[in-house]
Amino acid sequence: MSVTPVGADARPARWRAGAGRVVAGTALLTAVALLPWLSGNDPALTVLRARSADQDPTPAQLAAIREQLGLDEGPFTHLAHWLGGLPRGDAGTSWVSGEPVLPQVSTAFAVSVTLMLGALVVTIAVAALVCARTLHLGSRRRLRQGRAGTGAAVLAALPKFLLASLLATVCGVWLGWFPSQGWEGPRSMVLPALALGVPSGAMIGGLLDQSLPAAFNEPWARTWHAYGFRSGHVARHALRRTLAGVLPQLLPTVVALVGGAVAVEKIFNIPGLGRLALDAATAQDLPPLQTATLVLVLLGVVAGLLIQALRRALLGPALRDGALPTLHAPALPRRRSTRRVAGFCAVALLTLVVAGLLRDPLHVDTAARLLPPSAAHPLGTDSLGRDLLARLGHGALRTASVAFAVTAVSTALGLLLGMAARVGAGLTEVVSTLPAVLAGLLTTAVTGPSVWGAALAVCLVGWSPYAAQTAALLEQERASGHMLAAISFGADRRYLLRRHLLPAVLPSVLRNALLRLPTTVLVLASLGFLGLGEQPPTPEWGRLLSENQPYAELAPWTVLGPACALVLLSVLAVSGTASGRGRARGREKVPSLQK
Numbered sequence: 001m002s003v004t005p006v007g008a009d010a011r012p013a014r015w016r017a018g019a020g021r022v023v024a025g026t027a028l029l030t031a032v033a034l035l036p037w038l039s040g041n042d043p044a045l046t047v048l049r050a051r052s053a054d055q056d057p058t059p060a061q062l063a064a065i066r067e068q069l070g071l072d073e074g075p076f077t078h079l080a081h082w083l084g085g086l087p088r089g090d091a092g093t094s095w096v097s098g099e100p101v102l103p104q105v106s107t108a109f110a111v112s113v114t115l116m117l118g119a120l121v122v123t124i125a126v127a128a129l130v131c132a133r134t135l136h137l138g139s140r141r142r143l144r145q146g147r148a149g150t151g152a153a154v155l156a157a158l159p160k161f162l163l164a165s166l167l168a169t170v171c172g173v174w175l176g177w178f179p180s181q182g183w184e185g186p187r188s189m190v191l192p193a194l195a196l197g198v199p200s201g202a203m204i205g206g207l208l209d210q211s212l213p214a215a216f217n218e219p220w221a222r223t224w225h226a227y228g229f230r231s232g233h234v235a236r237h238a239l240r241r242t243l244a245g246v247l248p249q250l251l252p253t254v255v256a257l258v259g260g261a262v263a264v265e266k267i268f269n270i271p272g273l274g275r276l277a278l279d280a281a282t283a284q285d286l287p288p289l290q291t292a293t294l295v296l297v298l299l300g301v302v303a304g305l306l307i308q309a310l311r312r313a314l315l316g317p318a319l320r321d322g323a324l325p326t327l328h329a330p331a332l333p334r335r336r337s338t339r340r341v342a343g344f345c346a347v348a349l350l351t352l353v354v355a356g357l358l359r360d361p362l363h364v365d366t367a368a369r370l371l372p373p374s375a376a377h378p379l380g381t382d383s384l385g386r387d388l389l390a391r392l393g394h395g396a397l398r399t400a401s402v403a404f405a406v407t408a409v410s411t412a413l414g415l416l417l418g419m420a421a422r423v424g425a426g427l428t429e430v431v432s433t434l435p436a437v438l439a440g441l442l443t444t445a446v447t448g449p450s451v452w453g454a455a456l457a458v459c460l461v462g463w464s465p466y467a468a469q470t471a472a473l474l475e476q477e478r479a480s481g482h483m484l485a486a487i488s489f490g491a492d493r494r495y496l497l498r499r500h501l502l503p504a505v506l507p508s509v510l511r512n513a514l515l516r517l518p519t520t521v522l523v524l525a526s527l528g529f530l531g532l533g534e535q536p537p538t539p540e541w542g543r544l545l546s547e548n549q550p551y552a553e554l555a556p557w558t559v560l561g562p563a564c565a566l567v568l569l570s571v572l573a574v575s576g577t578a579s580g581r582g583r584a585r586g587r588e589k590v591p592s593l594q595k
Contacts, residue, residue: 016426017426018426019426020426020427020430021301021427021429021430022426023426024426024427024430024431025294025297025301025430028297028430028433028434029079029290029293029294029297030079031442032289032290032293032442033075033076033078033079033082033286033290034075035281035284035286035289035441035442035445036284036286037074037075038442038445038446041284042062043069043071043284044062044063044065044066044069044071045057045062046283046284047065047069047095047096047283047284047285048061048062048065050096050282050283050285051096069095078286079290082286082287082290086294089102090102091105091287091288091290091291092287092290092291093287094285094287094288095284095285095286096283096285101287101288102291104276104288105273105276105288105291105292105295107271108271108272108273108275108292109258109273109295111183111270111271111273112257112258112272112273112274114189115189115192115193115196115257115270115272116254116257116258118189118190118192118193118197119192119193119196119200119257119261120197120254120257121197122193122196122198122201123196123197123201123204123253124201125197125201126155126197126198126200126201127201127202127204127208128205129201129205130151130152130155130201130202130206130208130209131205131208131209131212134209134212134213135212135235135238135239136231136235138212138213138216138221138235139216139231139232139234139235139238140231141216141225143213150341150571150574151202152202152203152205152206152209152515152574153202153206153515153567153570153571153573153574154202154567154571155198156199156202156203156206156515156518156519156570157199157517157518157566157567157569157570157571158198158202158563158567159518159522159545159563159566160195160196160199160261160263160264160522161195161263161264161267161522161545161546161549162545162549162552162559162563163194163195163198163199164191164192164195164263164264164267164268165267165549165552165553165559166552167194167195168180168181168191168267168268171191173553178190178191179191180268181268181269182268182269182270183268183269183271188268188270191268192261192264192267192268192270195264195267196257196264197257199519200253200256200257203249203253203512203515203516204246204249204250204253206511206515206574207246207249207508207511207512207515208239208242208243208246210508210511211242211245211246211508212238212239212242214242215238215239215241215242216234216238218241220237221234221237221238240314241314243314244311244314244315244472244476245469245472245473245476245508246469247307247310247311247314247472248307248311248465248469248472249465249468249469249512250303250307251300251303251304251307251428251429251432251464251465251468252432252464252465252468254299254303255296255300255303255432255433256435258272258273258274258296258299261274262274262277262435262437262526263526273292273295273296274435276288276292277289277292277293277296277438278435278438281437281438281441282441293433293434293438296435297430297433299433300429300430300432300433301426301430303429304428304429304432315476315479341571342571342572345569345571345572346572348568349396349565349568349569349572352389352393352396352561353393353396353397354393355378355389355393356389356391356392356393356394356396357393357394358393359387359389359390359393360387360390361386361387361390361391361393361394361395361539362386362537363386363387363390364384364385364386365381365384365385365386366384367385368381368385369381369382369383369384369385370382370383370551370554370555370558372555372557373557377389379557379560379561380555380557380558382544382547382548382551382558383547383548383558386537388544388557388558388561388562389561390539391539391544392539392544392561392562392565394539395538395539395540395541395543395544396541396565398451398534398538398539398540399540399541399542400569402451402452402455402524403517403520403521403524404517406455406458406459406462406520406524407462407513407516407520409459409463410458410459410462410463410513410520411463411466411509411510413459413463413466413467414463414464414465414466414467414468414469414470415466415467415470415505415506415509417467417470418466418467418468418469418470418471418474418505419470419471419474419501427467428464428467428468428471431460431461431464432461432464432465432468434460434461436457436458436461436462436523436526436527437526437527437532439457439458439460439461440453440454440457440458440527440533441532442457443456443457443460444457444532449532449533449535450533450535451528451533451534451538451540453532453533454527454528454533455524455533457527457532458524458527462520462523465512465516466509466512466513469505469508469509469512470505473504473505473508473509474501474504474505476504477500477501477504477505478501483496483500486499486500511574514570514573515570515574517569517570517573518566518567518569518570521541521542521566521569522542522545522566523542524540524542525540525541525542525543525545525546526542526546528540528542528543528546541566542562544558544559544561544562545559545562545563545566548562
C-alpha cells in the first residue's frame, strides 16, 4: 500500500494500470473461449439444439458440426483465429445462425448505448432529487438534522425487472402512454430507461446525500457563507467536492446499463447487447459471445478512463499537490423517526418470518392457484398453489445469510484490491464489465449449479464497485495535508492505515454495500432462475420474484410480498446503520452546520 503523494509516480502507475487492463482482458477472453469445453457438455450437441430444438441428434450430424466448426482443434486455436481476424474487421460467423457476427454486435451495441444514455439521464435526475434537500439546506447553513436515507434505500431496493414489468403493464398496456414491447424509436426508450435508471439513481443519490454535509462543514463553505456568497454558488462547489468520491460508482452503473440489463431487455423485447451475450452464452455460440465480451471490456476501460479524468478535473491541483482537505461529517442529530423506521422494519420482518415458519412452504394445492390474500393465505398463493407467506418466511434465513455473506466477501475483496492499487490497477475496470450471468455460466461450468456456486460468481464480479470507491477515496485521503504531515513525522504504514486511511474509507464503502444488498439478492435470484444457482423448490426471496414475475399483471400479490420484504431489509440495514452512527457521533465534538 503506497502512501506517497499522488503525483509522485504517475507514469509508472499508468503503465501498471495499462498492463493490468491487458492482462485482465486477456484472461477474461480466454475464460470465455474455454466456456464450451468447461461446461462438460458437447459443444456440437448444444449448437445443434440451438439451431433446431426439435431435431434428434445423430452421431453423423454431431461429427459434421464438429468438422464444420473445427471443434476438435481446441479452444486456444479458435481464440487465436478469432483474434487474428479482428484487425481485418472479421469477428467470425455465428455458430448457430451462420451470419457474420460484427453486424449483429454493432446493432445490439448501438441499441444498448442509446438505452444507456437514456438511463443515465434518469439516473442523474433521480440522484439530483434524492440529494436536493441536503444541497438546499446545506448551502444556506440550515442543515440541522441528519438523514437516514430511507427513501433512497427504498428506491434502490426496487427490483429492476419488477419495476420494468410494472411500467410495461401500467404505462404501456393499460394507459398506452409508451410502447411496452420492441425498439422502434425514442418513445420505446422511456419505460426501460426508467426501470434501469431509478434504482441506480437512488443509489448514487444516497451516497451523495451522505457525503454533502461533510463538504458543507469545510472551512471554505463556512467562510463563503459568512461573506455572503450566493447559496447556489456554495452548493455547486460542495457538489463538486463530493462528486469526485462518488463518480467511480458510475463505472459499474454504466456497464450494467449496457451488459447487465438482460432482464429489462427481455421484458421490453429490446435487441440489446446484454441479451445477445446471454443468448450466445446459453447456446455456447462462441464468436458473438467473445465479440460482445470484448466490446464490454473496451467500454469499461474507456468509461473508467473518462471517469478518472473527470475526477481529477473536479479535484484540481490540490490532488496533485497534496493539499486536499479531508471530509469530516458534522455531528448532526438524527431524527427520532430514523429509529422508529428501523424498529418498524425489524418488527415487520420478524412478524413475516415467524408467521411464515409456522406454515408448510412446499405444500402444493393446484385448486388454490394464484389466490389473492385472505385469512387462510395472508399473502396469497403462487402458480402452484403454495402459500407465499410460508415460502417468504422459510426463505428469509437462507436469503439473508447468502446475501450478507456475498456482500461481506465482496466488500472485503473490494477494500483489499482498492488499497493495493499496484495489484488492482486496471483490473477493476475489466471485471466491472463482466455481467454476473456470464460469470455464473463460467463458474457453474466448473462447480456445477448450486447456491454457493452462484454466490462465488457474484463475489467474482461484485467486488469491483467497492474497489473503485476505495481507490478513489484513498487517492483523496493520500492527497490531504494531514497525511503528508503524518508521514513527515515518521508514521509507519500500520499507523496510517489504522488512524487515517480506514476511517476515511470504511463508512462510505459500508453504506454502499448496504445499498447494494437487495441487488445482490436479485442477482443471485437471476442466476437461480437460469438454473445456475438455488434450485426449486427451495424457497428464496429473489427466486420468488423471478418465478412469479410472469404473473405480476394477473396476480400482483405474488411479487408484492417478496418485493416488500426486500425493501424492508434494505431500509432496516440503512436506517439501523444511520441510527448507530448518529449515536456514535453524538458523543463526539464535531462542528455542526447550525448557525
